Amino acid sequence: MFMHPGTGLAYTPTPSCFLGCFDIYDREETLGEELGRFDPNEPVDRERLIVEYALKGRRSYREKYLLYKCLEAALLDEAYDFHALLEHDSQECSSFPDGWDEMDNPRLFFEEIYRLASELWTDDLRRAESEDGSTWDYV
Template identity: 75%
Template sequence: MLIDPGTRLPYTPTPSYFLGCFDIYDREETLGEELQKFDPNRPIDREILITEYALKVRRTYREKYLLYKCLETAILDNEYDFQALLEHDSQECSSLPDGWDEMENPRLFFEEIYRLAGKVWKDDICKAKTEDQSTWHYI
């Protein structure tokens, strides 16, 4: 089991981990304004958002692999509620850009993340896949 050194807890990602780079809480005037230039419903903008933000977050090859696999599991689950990941929680100190909670097809957004991650992270995913995961104790 991979252990997150920051929390000392098992690294168990969820598809929401792909959204952290879009969190504009307390950065509305910087990152928020930058992200407002893009419409996640438009294929061209969506690809830029994913490749330039979501997939460029610094992660180890093992983290990428586990994150990719958790997204694969969610996508294969026809009942998985991707919309819930975009809804604003007033109890949390985080928020996505305006309008993202009304994205036309959240599942498509995450399917695109999966498709593009498979290309961009291909070498890292292959490297991690060949390893014995039972030996993964630290990031």
């Protein structure tokens, strides 16, 4: 079983794991303003947001693979509610840039993440796929 780094807990990703980089809570004046220059409904801006934020960062090839596969499963589920991932929860210490909760087509946003991850993470995905995932017990 794949364990989350530093916690010793099982790592079970969800599509929302791709959104943490867009959380502007307590960073409205910095990251919020930076992300506010983009419109996730516009294809060019959406791709830039995904490539420069959602797909960057320090992730092992195994973590990338598990994230990719969980997103694949969600996209195969016609009833999966991608909009719910963007809704503001006043009980949580997190928020997205203005207007993200009203994104025209949240499913499309995640389809683009999947498409771009397929391209940008190709080598890592192949490497992970060639291994026996049942033996993964660390990052």
